[in-house]
Amino acid sequence: MCPDQMFSVKDVSILAVDDETEVRNLYDTILTEEGYRVTTASCGEEAVERIKQEKFNLLLLDLKMPGMSGTDVLKAVPDRLEGTSVIIVTAYPSLESSIEAIKSGVCDYVIKPFSPKELRNIVRMVAEKAKLIEENKKKERELAVATAAAEAQKLKARELEDANEKLRETQNMLIQAEKMRALGQLASGVAHEVRNPLAIIILGINYLEEKLPKKKGRNPINDTLKIIKDSVKRADKIIRMLYDFSRVTELDLKKEDINSVINTSLALVKNKLKLEKNIKVSKEIKIGLPKVLVDKNKIEQVFVNALLNAVQAMPNGGQIIIRSYDKLLTEPGNGAGNRKNDNFKVGETALIVEIEDTGIGISRENMSKIFDPFFTTKGPQKGIGLGLSVSKNIIDLHRGFIYAESEEGKGTKIIIKLKIAKEGGANG
Amino acid sequence: MDKKKILIIDDEFYFCKLVKLNLELTGEFVVYVANNGKQGISLARKVKPDIILLDIIMPGMTGFEVLEKLKKDKKTMEITVAMLTAKEDEGSKISAARLYSEEYIVKTQEIGTLRAAINDILKRKGII
Known part of the structure; x- marks a missing residue:
């Protein structure tokens, strides 16, 4: 039942529960002077009703009361007391009651009779402690948020890196494809410019083959013509391969x-x-x-x-x-x-x-x-x-x-x- | 047998000359030569060849432009046109087919191969 609400002294709401009118009046006077908002209840049942109606930051609770005891109050509405600091006030402290109260989530203990100073100090101390706890929790929450943000940023950075990597790969492929396209254009141009003279050479040889006197078997003229023709075919093959080489751009x-x-x-x-x-x-x-x-x-x-x-x-x-x-x-x-x-x-x-x-x-x-x-x-x-x-x-x-x-x-x-x-x- | 008339339209002067020399040497063909598109179209209308051998890359009118004009002209639209070019890319082959060219022959062929291709076309068309 330790507090999870943020305590600011002037805004602290207190429910003071005691069957004695003088004690309730004392609470009211002292704590109101301090700036707290004080509500009082004269018995356990009334306290439970008040707690059901309103969320308090601090509960000053008499342990021994006719009807519902202080401990009964704590047990009756545990959910409503989440985040409420509880100070037990009793004239009859016993080891058992103290243990039971601590088990129920009580933050501190005041023994009657108490001086106004004692009351002021203990309420302030509990309120400040609650504030520290809350600040700590807030910082933890902020840290968790910051950590989550950092994680998200890291994830985002990783995603960006992956996207960048993919982009780079695509870019490289495009550059490669563009190089090949340029080479293709060059090959196509070269093919046209070189093939025409090669075609002329081939046709020239064909003509000579027909026109020259035919001699059976191998002779230097036929051999020479064959060498020229084979060389032209080799040159043509190179052009075709260069062209094929440059054509590998799309899959x-x-x-x-x-x-x-x-x-x-x-x-x-x-x-x-x-x-x-x-x-x-x-x-x-x-x-x-x-x-x-x-x-x-x-x-x-x-x-x-x-x-x-x-x-x-x-x-x-x-x-x-x-x-x-x-x-x-x-x-x-x-x-x-x-x-x-x-x-x-x-x-x-x-x-x-x-x-x-x-x-x-x-x-x-x-x-x-x-x-x-x-x-x-x-x-x-x-x-x-x-x-x-x-x-x-x-x-x-x-x-x-x-x-x-x-x-x-x-x-x-x-x-x-x-x-x-x-x-x-x-x-x- | 009548000699078959071939018209070659190509800006390569020596190439045309050697195709003419080689084909006419067989005694089966008479070859007409035009070294540009305009002259080729005019000669096609006048001579009405059995086959036109048409280059693609030429100064002035390209082979495709010549082909389009030939296939749109009533006087020449029935003439078989075979592209005879140094260009080997698929795009050119497709463009030629779209414009109703009947054959696509890549240059650097020996005259025997060229003659065989010409005879195939002539047989297909029922000319021989």
Whole structure:
């Protein structure tokens, strides 16, 4: 029953209960002079009625009265006395009555007879104590509110940070897409400007082939014409690949089972693999993997490209292993972390596809360049160095990560990390 | 057999010249050349070719503008038009199809491939 109302001396309302008229008059006189608002009751029953009608800050209660005792009053209306400070006043203090009163939530005790000074002091002390308690509670409440506000602000800051992160990702994707669009325009322009002279060269060769005296078998003229024609076709292929490279700007995203994408990719290179009789392909795929939100055709392009690279890296045969599994990313690095370009958070589960070969491997000095456009180790006849660069572009657009591990003479592993699709959504 | 009349409209002078030389060498075609759209439309009305090979990017009138005019003109609307261009993008292919171009051939083809494409169109149209 300790107070939860704020005490201000001049506003303190007091109910003084005593069966003796002189004592009630004394309370009235002394406490009214002090500035308190005083109401009196002559018995327990009247006190209960008053308490039911009005909320008091302080109750001066005679313990022994005819009819309802002071203790009975406390027990009769405990709810109404919430926040009311109770001072028991009695001429007959006993250990039992004191214990009982304290159990009922009494704040202090005054023994009759008491001097006016004693009464003033004890009422003031109880009122001030109540005020301190209330101030303390108020501060606690304010602190709770401030803490809640700080928490809310922290939450808001986190939300803002997340939103900012998403915005940054979108911005990066847009910049990447814009770069590709610009490159597309350039490629388209170059294609037009370069293809016309190439077409003229080809048609010129065709004309010469018809007009020059035909000689059976190989001869320098025919060989020269063939070399020119093959070179023109190579130049044309470069233009087409540059154009394809720049076209990877938009994705048709759907939830896909990555194992099914792997199977389609393997089917696409089946014929090529059949020709390479010394190359064995094995799959180590995990069944029941969560779906990924990907552009199936583009991801197939990445897998096919990695598979064809693996075939080319094993001129004397070898083994290709294609794996799929999911993995909790516990450490930063390889696309995971809090850096601007990290697409995965530490603690996130990613879906991983590995394409490993037992081929010639990549030298340490070349490892950092393999994803650069136009970097190739295959020589001019076999590749123009856009395959892995296109793959990287595709994986970047998927907000995934692609990297390679390799040891010269032992083989290469291309590792592709993809985002797991969120549950639900329209593309189920 | 009558020689089939081909009109090539392309601003690349040497390209036109070599298409003409190569196709006429077969003895199956007679090739007319126009190096801009305006001249091409006028020649189409006059010669009434069996096929028009039309470039897209040209100074002045573009291939699409030429195509639109040809397909709106009663004298030329029935003539088969094949785009023969260095542009390979889907947008151009769609635009050409919308304007009723019958074929889309990307440049840097050997003359054999071009001839095969021309013969396919002529067969489809019942001209040969």
